[in-house]
Every structure is written in C-alpha cells, then in structure tokens.
Amino acid sequence: MLPDTINLHFTPYCNARCQFCFAKYSEVQSPCSTQSLKKIIDLIAQEPASDQLRRVNFVGGEPTIHKDLPALLTHAKLCGLQTSIVSNGLEMLIHSIEPYAGCTDMIGLSIDSIAPNVIAQAGRLHRTSGYLPDRLDWLNLAGKIHNSSIKLKINTVVQRLNHDEDMNDFIAGMTPRQWKIFQVTKIDGQNDIDFQKWKIRREEFNNYCFRHRNLVKQGIRVTHENSDLMLNSYAIIGPNGCFVDNASGKHLYSRPIEEVGIVEAWAEIRFDSESFVARRGLGGPKKEVAYV
Numbered sequence: 265m266l267p268d269t270i271n272l273h274f275t276p277y278c279n280a281r282c283q284f285c286f287a288k289y290s291e292v293q294s295p296c297s298t299q300s301l302k303k304i305i306d307l308i309a310q311e312p313a314s315d316q317l318r319r320v321n322f323v324g325g326e327p328t329i330h331k332d333l334p335a336l337l338t339h340a341k342l343c344g345l346q347t348s349i350v351s352n353g354l355e356m357l358i359h360s361i362e363p364y365a366g367c368t369d370m371i372g373l374s375i376d377s378i379a380p381n382v383i384a385q386a387g388r389l390h391r392t393s394g395y396l397p398d399r400l401d402w403l404n405l406a407g408k409i410h411n412s413s414i415k416l417k418i419n420t421v422v423q424r425l426n427h428d429e430d431m432n433d434f435i436a437g438m439t440p441r442q443w444k445i446f447q448v449t450k451i452d453g454q455n456d457i458d459f460q461k462w463k464i465r466r467e468e469f470n471n472y473c474f475r476h477r478n479l480v481k482q483g484i485r486v487t488h489e490n491s492d493l494m495l496n497s498y499a500i501i502g503p504n505g506c507f508v509d510n511a512s513g514k515h516l517y518s519r520p521i522e523e524v525g526i527v528e529a530w531a532e533i534r535f536d537s538e539s540f541v542a543r544r545g546l547g548g549p550k551k552e553v554a555y556v
C-alpha cells in the first residue's frame with residue numbers, strides 16, 4: 265500500500281543554488297507536463313489510503329516558480345487530497361502567498377539558518393536578484409501563513425556551516441506546528457562532488473538536536489532525521505513522473521506512472537516501511553545519541 269504522503273518533485277528548477285542540494289534532478293531531461301501531473305494526481309487519489317487522508321506534497325526544485333502550482337494544488341484538493349508545499353520561501357517573500365490560500369493545507373519553509381553569511385555561502389539566496397531574507401522577513405511571512413489558516417512547518421538541513429547555530433528563539437517566534445531537522449545527506453549524482461565540504465558527523469547532528477530539545481515544551485513537534493533514516497523512507501515521484509528509489513544513495517527510477525499505473529511503478533522501487541514508521545513516529549536518533 266502507498267504511504268499516506270506522496271512527495272511529488274514535479275519540477276527540477278530552482279531560484280536558488282544550494283551547494284548541498286540533493287534534489288537537483290539534473291538527470292531528468294524533460295519534466296512532466298501539467299496535464300501529465302494532473303493524471304498522476306488522479307491516480308494517486310484513486311489509491312486506497314489508511315486511516316489518514318492522503319497528502320500530496322509538492323516539492324522541487326522550487327515549487328513556487330512553476331506557473332501551474334496553484335492549478336495543481338487546486339486539482340489535488342478537488343480530488344479529495346490534502347496538499348502541502350515545501351519551499352525555500354523566496355518567491356512568497358518577494359511576492360505573496362495569496363495564490364496558495366484556499367488550496368494548500370500546509371507550507372513547509374526550508375530555513376537552514378538566519379545568519380546572512382551562512383545563507384550566502386550555502387547558496388540559499390535568490391539567484392537573479394541576490395535577495396536574502398532576514399529574521400524579520402521570515403517572521404512576517406510566518407504571520408501571513410498563520411493568518412491564512414495554512415499550517416506551517418519548517419525544515420532545516422544541518423550541515424558544516426550551521427551545525428553550531430542556535431535557532432531556539434527564531435523557531436519559537438515562527439510558531440510552526442512542526443520543525444523537521446535533517447542531517448545533510450549525500451546522494452550520488454546530486455551533491456556528491458563537494459559533499460565533504462558539507463558533511464557533519466552523527467554526533468554533531470545529535471548535538472544540534474539536543475541544543476533545541478526544549479522547543480517541544482512550547483508545543484512544537486520537533487523531529488530529527490539522520491542521513492540513514494532519510495534514505496528509502498519517503499514515497500518520492502521525480503519530475504519525470506517515475507517513483508524514485510534512493511536506497512543505494514543514488515536515484516533509480518521506476519517505469520513512468522502514467523504508463524504502467526501506480527501499483528506497478530510502486531512495486532519496482534524499494535521502500536523501507538520500518539524507517540518510514542520510525543521517521544514519523546519516533547523522530548530520529550535514539551540509541552546512538554551522544555548528547556554532550
């Protein structure tokens with residue numbers, strides 16, 4: 265059975281150039297058309313879900329630079345699906361969140377740091393304008409998201425440049441429902457060339473998580489995903505409309521979903537349901553934690 269959340273990496277294009285990005289999808293020559301994406305969403309909606317509503321998470325690249333994102337979100341909602349976006353937030357900060365109100369259940373903002381030098385060095389700034397958000401920009405955006413009754417989640421990738429940072433006050437001020445903390449992960453063909461520059465030890469990751477442990481007392485669900493837990497525990501559809509298998513630390517693909525259907529395509533990839541459960545239920549490194 266398909267997991268409840270399907271991550272639809274429907275575009276490989278991005279308005280930033282993060283050097284450690286593991287979702288470049290440069291191997292995908294021709295991303296699916298909007299028409300094909302709608303068919304894939306229809307197929308997802310037809311699959312039985314568990315006790316929870318099925319959710320399509322629109323991911324990239326950067327979803328908000330795709331002109332048809334609002335239409336795709338609306339289509340998914342009309343199919344009875346929950347919807348979410350994972351975004352670097354830059355377009356929402358520069359323009360508006362208005363196109364997503366009413367068709368989006370949750371926005372996940374990727375915010376790795378609020379230190380301008382760290383953001384700039386990592387490449388998480390607007391590629392053409394050079395715009396780099398500050399703390400106040402983010403807090404304003406969070407306020408708009410809350411006022412639109414869209415749930416807010418924050419995703420943070422912990423890497424060499426930000427692993428010492430203290431984000432407690434900032435995250436508390438953003439008041440997200442959830443903060444997901446990821447250890448930077450190597451995927452061959454995506455970010456392997458310079459990975460040594462970004463890599464951190466498990467202990468460094470655990471220390472970061474421990475530094476922020478008290479945020480749960482403020483009602484924020486904090487989850488941690490080390491690089492082992494991230495592989496093969498997500499249901500991912502690539503920009504080519506195929507399921508992605510990353511068990512071996514690189515992207516392998518099923519046949520196209522539109523051609524063979526969801527069930528056959530899903531059967532062609534490996535998925536670790538134990539990691540999936542651990543990731544959602546327990547939120548990260550328990551046994552090997554070396555909190556010091």
Ligand code: SF4
Pocket residue numbers: 278279280281282284285286287288324325326352374388
């Ligand atoms: S914003 Fe996200 S998708 Fe874009 S380059 Fe950075 S990590 Fe990759």
